[in-house]
Structure formats: structure tokens, C-alpha cells
Amino acid sequence: MHRILYRLFRHLPVAWVSLTGSLVVRANVRLNRPEIRANACRNLLQHVPGISDREIDRTLSSFLDNVGRMMAEFAVLPRLVPEGRVELSGVERAVERVGQVPTLALALHTGNWEVFSPVMRSLGIPVASFYEPPEDIVQREIAETVRRQFDTKLLSPDRRGIRDSLAILKQNGVVAIFADEARGGRTMAPLFGRPPHGEGNLAIAARLARHTGAQLVVIHCERLPGVRFRLHFGEPFILPAGEHNLFDDVSLLNAAIEPIILKHLNRWYYLDDSIAPLDG
Numbered sequence: 001m002h003r004i005l006y007r008l009f010r011h012l013p014v015a016w017v018s019l020t021g022s023l024v025v026r027a028n029v030r031l032n033r034p035e036i037r038a039n040a041c042r043n044l045l046q047h048v049p050g051i052s053d054r055e056i057d058r059t060l061s062s063f064l065d066n067v068g069r070m071m072a073e074f075a076v077l078p079r080l081v082p083e084g085r086v087e088l089s090g091v092e093r094a095v096e097r098v099g100q101v102p103t104l105a106l107a108l109h110t111g112n113w114e115v116f117s118p119v120m121r122s123l124g125i126p127v128a129s130f131y132e133p134p135e136d137i138v139q140r141e142i143a144e145t146v147r148r149q150f151d152t153k154l155l156s157p158d159r160r161g162i163r164d165s166l167a168i169l170k171q172n173g174v175v176a177i178f179a180d181e182a183r184g185g186r187t188m189a190p191l192f193g194r195p196p197h198g199e200g201n202l203a204i205a206a207r208l209a210r211h212t213g214a215q216l217v218v219i220h221c222e223r224l225p226g227v228r229f230r231l232h233f234g235e236p237f238i239l240p241a242g243e244h245n246l247f248d249d250v251s252l253l254n255a256a257i258e259p260i261i262l263k264h265l266n267r268w269y270y271l272d273d274s275i276a277p278l279d280g
Contacts, residue, residue, distance in 0.1 A: 009075035021072025040272040062266035094233035102169035102214035106179040109269035111221030117150040128153035129176040182273035190258035196250040206249035
């Protein structure tokens, strides 16, 4: 079914495809997955103390709308940049030294984060990206086929991927890693007030940056009306020189991403995952 829908959606109007994804996911959650909405509501009450019931409803509706649209838009991803649906913010400063120094792109799961790959291809900048393959073999096939259309080198989330990423960074290449993540239904990052830890992508990014001297750039996508997007490139920065502690580095990187996530909770993919303490 996934393969059939993907092939069908590729040839349909972008706006229709996006809306269909939204309608399907919202209906499915209402009928079959009410726990997603309940969990997201629980988290909102922690993230935004005093939030009104009306604002909760609006945020959850926007959250589910975004998840559905993003999933469906995968089929039309190659058309978004050519059709002028993606605006860029801060890109000139962010790519100024690409190719001269190693660059770690700290991507976030907001809006439709998949637009990052076609944008980088349109800029003529090769990118390698850490990638967690979907369990479903058809979904994996579709995801890998689409990403490779944009010449994205896929890095496995293991020691081999770490070695490959180090080699790319040492050649002043660009490696993308998702700084926000959830594992087994539990949010690993942002920390949201929890102590820093040495597990997950923030720690991996910190180690890669320390080992290679890479500049770091936080990148997030904002969904705009009319199936349009604005891809934000943050100001490049490096980790402080001198004595360093992994947990201090993780805290610094968390401080760079958490305010962005909190500002875009309604379009954040992991809104429904647990933010319980990580040592429990």
C-alpha cells in the first residue's frame, strides 16, 4: 500500500498530497491512536505551564497536521525546491566557510525537515547524513530512494557511521546529524530541564566537533501557509577552546536547540514522546 500511494502521490498536485496526509493522520489518531494526542497534551502542560485548553487544542491540531503533511510530502519532495516552495534564511553566512573547514549541521525535526537535502543539492553542497532506517522494508526503500536523488550519503547509526563521518569531516565536508531525537518513546534531546547525558546525538555531535574542530550550524524548518517552507540556518559556532567536559558540551548544544523546539512545539515531530528523567 505504501508503495502504491507513493507512486500515485508523486504525480498529484503538491497541495492535494499535503492535505491528504494531514486528513489521514488526524483521522487515524482520533480513531485508532488516542494515546498520541493524550501524551502530547501531557507534555504541553509541562512545556507551557498555564496553557489554556483552547491553546492546547490548537497546538495539538497543528502538530498532527504537520506530521501527516510531512509524511505525504515525501512523495513530492523533489518538486518543492524547483516550484519555489522553500525560502532560505541565514544561508549565506552558514555556508561561507563550507569546504574550507569541517561542518556539522545540527538538524531539527520541525516543519518538513526533509527539505534540507534538496536545498543543499540545489546549492551544490554534498552532504552526508546519519540515518535511522524505518523498520518497514517498503518505507525504508522509499526513504532511501528519495534521499539518494539528492546525492545524500547515508551514514549508519553505528561505529561504522561514526568512522565515515570523521573521514568526511577531516576532508572539510558536511555531516548532518539530528540534534533532537527520541528512542523507544522517550525524548533524548532537548533535555527540558533534565541533566545532560553522554548518550544520544548531542553527545555524538559534541565528540565529532571536538575531534575535528568542526563548525556547528543549527538548521530548522518552518512550515508556512500554502505548502511552503522557510529553512533557517543558524549562525555558525565552534565549541569553546581549552578544558572541556562532555556534559558541558552537551549542555551548550542543548541550549542552542531547545529554545527553537519550544518556539515550534506545534510543528515538532516528537511532541508526544515521554520527557521523563533519562536515568529512570
